[in-house]
Amino acid sequence: MTPGASHELERPPQMQPVVRSALLGTTIVMLFATTVLLQMARDRQALTAMPRGQVLYVRSGALLDRVALSYDALLADVYWIRAIQHFGGTRRSTDVGKRYDLLYPLLDIATTLDPRFTIVYRFGAIFLAEAYPNGPGRADQAIALLKKGVRSQPQKWQYLQDIGFVYYWWLHDYVSAATWFRRAADVEGAPWWLRTLAATTLAQGGERAGSRMLWEQMFRTAGDDWLRREAERRLVQLTALDDIDELARRVQDYAFRRGALPESWTALVGTGYLREPPRDPTGSPYVLDPRTGHVTISSQSALFPLPTEPPPLPSR
Amino acid sequence: MTLAIRTTDLTKDYAVGFWRKRPYRALDQLSLDVGTGDVFGFLGPNGAGKTTTLKLLMQLTFPTRGRAEILGRPVGDVDVKRRIGYLPEHPYFYDYLTAEELLGGFAGMFGYRGAERARRVGTLLDEVGIGPERRLALRKFSKGMIQRVGLAQALINDPEVVFLDEPMSGLDPLGRREVRRLILRLRDQGRTVFFSSHILADAEALCSRVAILVGGRLRTVGSLSDITAFHVRGWELVVSGVEEPVLMRMGLMQRTTRIGEERYAIELPIDEPPDKVLSDLTVTGARLVSLNPIRDTLEDFFVRQVSGVDPPESRVKG
Amino acid sequence: MRTSRVVAIVAFNVFKESVRDKVLYNLVFFAVLLIATSLLLGKLTAGQEVKIIKDLGLAAISLFGVFIAIFIGIGLVSKEVERRSIYSILAKPIRRHEFILGKYSGLVLTLLVNVAIMSIALYLVLGYMSWTEAEEFKRAWDAPAADPAMLKAIALIFVELMLVTAVALFFSTFSSPILSAVFTFGLFIAGHFNADLKHFEGVVDSRVAASVARGWYYVLPNLAAFDVKAQVVHAQPVTAGYLGFTVAYGFVYIAMVLLAAMWIFSRRDFK
Numbered sequence: 021m022t023p024g025a026s027h028e029l030e031r032p033p034q035m036q037p038v039v040r041s042a043l044l045g046t047t048i049v050m051l052f053a054t055t056v057l058l059q060m061a062r063d064r065q066a067l068t069a070m071p072r073g074q075v076l077y078v079r080s081g082a083l084l085d086r087v088a089l090s091y092d093a094l095l096a097d098v099y100w101i102r103a104i105q106h107f108g109g110t111r112r113s114t115d116v117g118k119r120y121d122l123l124y125p126l127l128d129i130a131t132t133l134d135p136r137f138t139i140v141y142r143f144g145a146i147f148l149a150e151a152y153p154n155g156p157g158r159a160d161q162a163i164a165l166l167k168k169g170v171r172s173q174p175q176k177w178q179y180l181q182d183i184g185f186v187y188y189w190w191l192h193d194y195v196s197a198a199t200w201f202r203r204a205a206d207v208e209g210a211p212w213w214l215r216t217l218a219a220t221t222l223a224q225g226g227e228r229a230g231s232r233m234l235w236e237q238m239f240r241t242a243g244d245d246w247l248r249r250e251a252e253r254r255l256v257q258l259t260a261l262d263d264i265d266e267l268a269r270r271v272q273d274y275a276f277r278r279g280a281l282p283e284s285w286t287a288l289v290g291t292g293y294l295r296e297p298p299r300d301p302t303g304s305p306y307v308l309d310p311r312t313g314h315v316t317i318s319s320q321s322a323l324f325p326l327p328t329e330p331p332p333l334p335s336r
Numbered sequence: 337m338t339l340a341i342r343t344t345d346l347t348k349d350y351a352v353g354f355w356r357k358r359p360y361r362a363l364d365q366l367s368l369d370v371g372t373g374d375v376f377g378f379l380g381p382n383g384a385g386k387t388t389t390l391k392l393l394m395q396l397t398f399p400t401r402g403r404a405e406i407l408g409r410p411v412g413d414v415d416v417k418r419r420i421g422y423l424p425e426h427p428y429f430y431d432y433l434t435a436e437e438l439l440g441g442f443a444g445m446f447g448y449r450g451a452e453r454a455r456r457v458g459t460l461l462d463e464v465g466i467g468p469e470r471r472l473a474l475r476k477f478s479k480g481m482i483q484r485v486g487l488a489q490a491l492i493n494d495p496e497v498v499f500l501d502e503p504m505s506g507l508d509p510l511g512r513r514e515v516r517r518l519i520l521r522l523r524d525q526g527r528t529v530f531f532s533s534h535i536l537a538d539a540e541a542l543c544s545r546v547a548i549l550v551g552g553r554l555r556t557v558g559s560l561s562d563i564t565a566f567h568v569r570g571w572e573l574v575v576s577g578v579e580e581p582v583l584m585r586m587g588l589m590q591r592t593t594r595i596g597e598e599r600y601a602i603e604l605p606i607d608e609p610p611d612k613v614l615s616d617l618t619v620t621g622a623r624l625v626s627l628n629p630i631r632d633t634l635e636d637f638f639v640r641q642v643s644g645v646d647p648p649e650s651r652v653k654g
Numbered sequence: 655m656r657t658s659r660v661v662a663i664v665a666f667n668v669f670k671e672s673v674r675d676k677v678l679y680n681l682v683f684f685a686v687l688l689i690a691t692s693l694l695l696g697k698l699t700a701g702q703e704v705k706i707i708k709d710l711g712l713a714a715i716s717l718f719g720v721f722i723a724i725f726i727g728i729g730l731v732s733k734e735v736e737r738r739s740i741y742s743i744l745a746k747p748i749r750r751h752e753f754i755l756g757k758y759s760g761l762v763l764t765l766l767v768n769v770a771i772m773s774i775a776l777y778l779v780l781g782y783m784s785w786t787e788a789e790e791f792k793r794a795w796d797a798p799a800a801d802p803a804m805l806k807a808i809a810l811i812f813v814e815l816m817l818v819t820a821v822a823l824f825f826s827t828f829s830s831p832i833l834s835a836v837f838t839f840g841l842f843i844a845g846h847f848n849a850d851l852k853h854f855e856g857v858v859d860s861r862v863a864a865s866v867a868r869g870w871y872y873v874l875p876n877l878a879a880f881d882v883k884a885q886v887v888h889a890q891p892v893t894a895g896y897l898g899f900t901v902a903y904g905f906v907y908i909a910m911v912l913l914a915a916m917w918i919f920s921r922r923d924f925k
Contacts, residue, residue: 037921041917044913044917047913048910048913048914048917051906051907051909051910051913052873052910054906055872055903055906055907055910056872058899058902058903058906059871059872059876059879059903061899062879062896062899062900062903065893065895065896065899090713090716090846090877090878090881090883091713091716091717092884093709093713093883093884093887094709094710094713096709097705097706097709097710134709134884136796136884136888136890137705138796139705
């Protein structure tokens with residue numbers, strides 16, 4: 021090979037890089053244009069929006085949502101765990117002035133980070149509504165949390181049912197409760213018995229039978245163990261209330277016939293009113309006050325305290 | 337005849353300075369021809385532009401002006417790269433690969449595969465003296481062993497032209513001798529070897545031709561014997577068993593250095609043949625210890641060259 | 655033929671280097687994290703363990719991947735230049751763009767192995783949880799435990815990792831590892847806020863500012879689009895169209911970034 025021949029093999033030294041650069045530049049611009057078009061096309065594909073909540077606190081869920089980048093669901097889990105720990109820890113605490121101040125903010129942040137976190141709405145509402153000292157006794161916050169859930173998932177009839185439940189059980193507002201049960205029943209795919217529940221609530225609100233039905237539905241539809249055990253406990257409490265009513269009736273009967281209140285259960289057992297000293301479903305003996313004749317549950321019982329009985333509907 | 341390497345007006349400016357970039361000419365219009373089969377020494381002090389030239393030949397940098405060809409083709413051509421080998425200055429490879437894996441990968445790039453590849457890698461590692469440690473991760477290798485691996489990878493494809501940038505650096509005397517033997521073996525196989533060095537002794541022992549680069553400019557090129565700077569300018573005679581009065585009587589004391597008990601080094605100018613002085617001395621009972629020609633060292637040469645050159649910045653045009 | 659061979663060699667070396675550099679140790683951490691969490695959750699939370707494991711697993715696949723993509727990606731080219739190992743490679747019969755392609759493929763291969771193993775581990779843990787959970791509680795789940803739909807989220811995470819790798823490699827071709835890390839992390843975070851830029855007119859009054867923001871929406875890599883973890887965990891539909899357009903967008907964006915990286919790299923002087 022001669023040096024002359026080698027020059028023919030060589031492409032023009034200056035021209036070639038220029039042409040290549042121009043080509044490359046054009047290609048890159050075209051690729052960029054393609055990404056824009058693809059973005060536009062993609063943006064028309066509906067993806068279920070995972071809504072972001074409003075800014076409510078300095079401990080803002082919305083702010084956390086941004087900071088968490090795409091790990092917001094994971095952070096939601098963390099806040100949910102914190103909420104449970106706060107609730108459980110305060111509940112077990114023996115402090116006189118214990119407060120559940122963090123509960124609502126934690127639940128709110130968890131549901132802002134992951135607005136479809138079903139369990140946080142449902143359990144959170146139960147936690148919030150629980151009467152003091154076993155809970156903060158904030159039925160209003162329970163309803164607010166559930167309403168937030170309804171806003172992000174209107175098809176979740178369980179949230180509507182739970183709102184009705186809070187009105188029924190904690191606020192004793194049977195008209196509102198029935199309204200929310202009916203709204204739950206109107207959701208597509210909701211079970212038939214919600215209508216029955218709405219009707220029963222209006223007719224027999226405050227009666228133990230109504231309450232029993234409510235908890236039985238709760239028990240049947242519980243999504244997990246905890247909720248189911250909670251419903252079971254409430255049903256047993258209702259049984260205990262039935263027991264107490266029956267025992268009180270017998271005590272009154274004894275007093276009417278003997279002209280004096282019984283000193284103790286032994287008096288009733290000795291006279292055939294009872295076969296043995298009565299115990300509640302968890303095995304703790306019922307307590308009889310010999311001065312007033314009132315029957316109550318033992319403060320040592322797992323069922324203590326029993327729910328306050330709602331007053332009957334005024335129409336009845 | 338096909339030239340192994342040809343550069344024409346090869347020029348490289350670097351931008352130096354952080355805020356206000358100004359050009360610095362690392363290489364100035366280098367025109368050089370290297371024939372096939374030559375062992376070519378590319379000499380110069382540090383910073384002369386040797387490594388820059390090699391990088392331009394490997395197309396690791398692009399010339400500001402001028403052109404370079406290897407085996408008649410422009411540098412950077414993949415077909416040319418197939419036929420050359422290159423050992424960079426202070427080579428470095430991957431920390432977590434073994435010498436075998438590294439060379440195996442490089443061999444694969446040249447299309448060697450299977451048993452042939454394994455044989456090729458094994459032979460080369462034997463040749464550069466890497467033993468069972470070839471199965472160790474390279475980060476456990478000493479500098480000298482890395483240098484050997486570097487040599488092996490430069491030869492992996494049986495190259496026609498081998499470029500070695502300071503091949504002796506980092507090697508102990510034994511290693512240097514091995515590299516010299518290796519280069520001579522390459523020469524005997526008819527390959528072209530182009531190597532850079534700042535040590536004259538390397539060039540003397542090996543090169544058919546040398547070029548000397550100072551401050552980015554080619555100072556001289558030719559066969560070593562043609563370069564007048566390296567002509568013998570005298571002799572150093574070392575004798576023992578002689579006494580000072582004898583030397584004084586012979587009028588040599590001016591040029592004598594006492595280097596030990598009855599041991600003297602005598603410098604003789606080129607026009608005074610050492611045979612005569614030696615025979616005169618042996619008559620007095622002196623014994624010859626050594627006789628060496630005195631030449632300019634490359635360093636001497638560089639010092640002279642550099643002192644006649646302007647500082648680099650003022651050489652920049654445009 | 656030659657191209658695919660040299661690309662494969664460079665890629666395989668990257669893979670080998672990263673495996674020996676103990677990169678895959680993160681898998682052990684991942685497994686421990688998953689198993690420990692699943693054991694702990696049963697005691698800590700009431701219900702929804704499966705949802706939490708899914709959240710955690712998918713987030714970890716993405717997060718670990720992003721760390722690998724960035725921390726190895728930024729050194730892929732700059733480290734070779736810094737240590738001068740690139741000199742002996744580029745003297746071999748390989749073109750510079752082939753070198754870039756090889757480096758990229760090698761890290762993508764590492765990520766692929768990493769994501770695949772993590773996904774298998776996640777499915778195994780979920781499968782076990784599903785197997786031990788009572789039938790009536792499973793009805794309360796949004797989606798089955800070992801839900802194949804999760805593969806959609808994992809696929810998009812992987813494409814996102816490929817994109818992040820390309821961006822890291824791009825910066826690596828012309829800047830130092832530290833700067834590359836800063837730039838890449840910056841783009842990663844910006845890429846996740848990207849969706850906000852599209853509707854900037856709701857935040858500012860200025861039409862100009864809104865258009866500028868909209869422009870940025872298209873320029874910055876839209877990484878938020880690759881995040882369908884929440885949808886998948888809650889069994890919300892992710893349509894084939896969405897998936898297709900997002901993957902196509904990812905690949906075209908990657909091609910653009912890689913081409914730019916090759917361009918810069920092929921003109922670069924190694925001093």
